[in-house]
Amino acid sequence: MPLETFPPPAGLNAPEQVHITQGDHNGRGMIISWVTPINDDGSNIVKYWIATSDKSTNLSAEASTTSYRYHDYTSGFLHHATIKGLEYDTKYFYELGTGRSTRQFSFTTPPKVGPDVPYTFGIMGDLGQTYASNQTLYHYMSNPKGQAVLFVGDLSYADDHPNHDQRKWDSYGRFVEPSAAYQPWIWAAGNHEIDFAQWIGETQAFKPYMYRYHVPYRASQNKYTPQNSWLESELKKVNREETPWLLVLVHSPWYNSNNYHYMEGESMRVTFEPWFVQNKVDIVFAGHVHAYERSERVSNIKYNITDGLSSPIKNPSAPIYITIGDGGNIEGIANDYTYPQPSYSAYREASFGHAMLEIKNRTHALYTWHRNQDDEPVVADSLWVKNRYFLPEEDETLSGNSRD
Numbered sequence: 174m175p176l177e178t179f180p181p182p183a184g185l186n187a188p189e190q191v192h193i194t195q196g197d198h199n200g201r202g203m204i205i206s207w208v209t210p211i212n213d214d215g216s217n218i219v220k221y222w223i224a225t226s227d228k229s230t231n232l233s234a235e236a237s238t239t240s241y242r243y244h245d246y247t248s249g250f251l252h253h254a255t256i257k258g259l260e261y262d263t264k265y266f267y268e269l270g271t272g273r274s275t276r277q278f279s280f281t282t283p284p285k286v287g288p289d290v291p292y293t294f295g296i297m298g299d300l301g302q303t304y305a306s307n308q309t310l311y312h313y314m315s316n317p318k319g320q321a322v323l324f325v326g327d328l329s330y331a332d333d334h335p336n337h338d339q340r341k342w343d344s345y346g347r348f349v350e351p352s353a354a355y356q357p358w359i360w361a362a363g364n365h366e367i368d369f370a371q372w373i374g375e376t377q378a379f380k381p382y383m384y385r386y387h388v389p390y391r392a393s394q395n396k397y398t399p400q401n402s403w404l405e406s407e408l409k410k411v412n413r414e415e416t417p418w419l420l421v422l423v424h425s426p427w428y429n430s431n432n433y434h435y436m437e438g439e440s441m442r443v444t445f446e447p448w449f450v451q452n453k454v455d456i457v458f459a460g461h462v463h464a465y466e467r468s469e470r471v472s473n474i475k476y477n478i479t480d481g482l483s484s485p486i487k488n489p490s491a492p493i494y495i496t497i498g499d500g501g502n503i504e505g506i507a508n509d510y511t512y513p514q515p516s517y518s519a520y521r522e523a524s525f526g527h528a529m530l531e532i533k534n535r536t537h538a539l540y541t542w543h544r545n546q547d548d549e550p551v552v553a554d555s556l557w558v559k560n561r562y563f564l565p566e567e568d569e570t571l572s573g574n575s576r577d
């Protein structure tokens with residue numbers, strides 16, 4: 174969609190590109206992010222209050238403010254404020270901006286952590302900002318069930334435009350605001366966030382993304398260490414008696430039978446897959462491939478170079494791998510599958526769409542994939558997912574809507 178589709182909001186120095194994400198480990202913190210053209214008095218303040226309370230009792234937090242240059246572009250002022258000590262399962266209003274440019278938003282905090290607490294995620298990836306992206310986003314938003322979004326990377330696709338046109342990061346921020354300002358989007362970074370372009374002197378990888386999209390890595394109480402040590406310590410912290418579901422977001426899929434990006438996730442798979450099986454991860458969501466695919470529960474961790482055991486095998490302790498890179502970006506659909514369909518691949522389809530994961534309790538979650546075909550969100554693949562920690566041996570059952 175052209176830049177003009179997403180004008181900035183009206184008013185002098187109006188806050189824009191508002192988005193929120195989880196701000197702590199337990200769900201009592203929220204990171205509020207927004208952009209203003211000028212760094213004026215008060216433009217870095219977020220006021221917030223419980224929806225049922227009197228606004229005059231409001232609390233406020235101050236953002237850290239930065240801006241960045243990229244080639245011939247200078248960003249607006251990028252504000253990120255973490256608000257803490259929120260009540261569980263409570264609707265809050267929050268307000269940004271000053272005077273007549275004030276804008277008000279709201280969010281609802283997640284329920285108190287517990288083993289049988291229902292919660293529903295939307296899942297999207299590789300979204301971009303095309304008309305197909307728009308359809309994906311609004312299909313997701315038209316479903317009132319989604320409480321937070323798991324996003325598997327590749328956001329704006331600014332890097333597909335001349336000199337990584339940074340205005341595309343701004344238009345993307347405006348595009349997703351109708352959802353991202355009202356519920357947390359949990360971001361994973363993809364290759365389109367790298368923005369490395371040495372021919373225009375831009376050699377700081379992930380610069381625009383890191384300035385614009387803060388994530389709660391400090392909540393994990395790690396330094397910004399390499400992925401390996403972070404993941405090793407993070408997995409140990411998960412108490413499945415308290416939070417039964419273990420979901421992982423990566424960008425490149427590990428089990429992918431599409432010729433696009435075939436085997437690109439292989440080195441990561443070899444490194445981390447044994448931990449995922451050992452820790453009985455329930456589902457791994459990936460993007461990168463612009464199509465949809467769901468795997469069987471398989472693993473490929475026995476191979477030691479000489480034993481010949483190099484094929485994936487069914488393994489009840491292994492996660493289900495889902496490729497959901499079908500948000501609808503400018504690069505189009507990846508419709509070039511390998512044939513025959515390998516046995517690890519349970520369902521695959523080259524259509525745009527999004528998914529939902531409705532966690533019902535400690536043992537069951539309903540997973541559905543909604544493709545954009547037919548101009549309305551159609552459920553084309555669905556599955557009752559059995560929790561690997563509480564029901565380690567049970568096979569999943571296809572729910573009634575599934576076509577295969």
Ligand SMILES: [Fe+2]
Nearest residue numbers: 327363364461
């Ligand atoms: Fe990608």
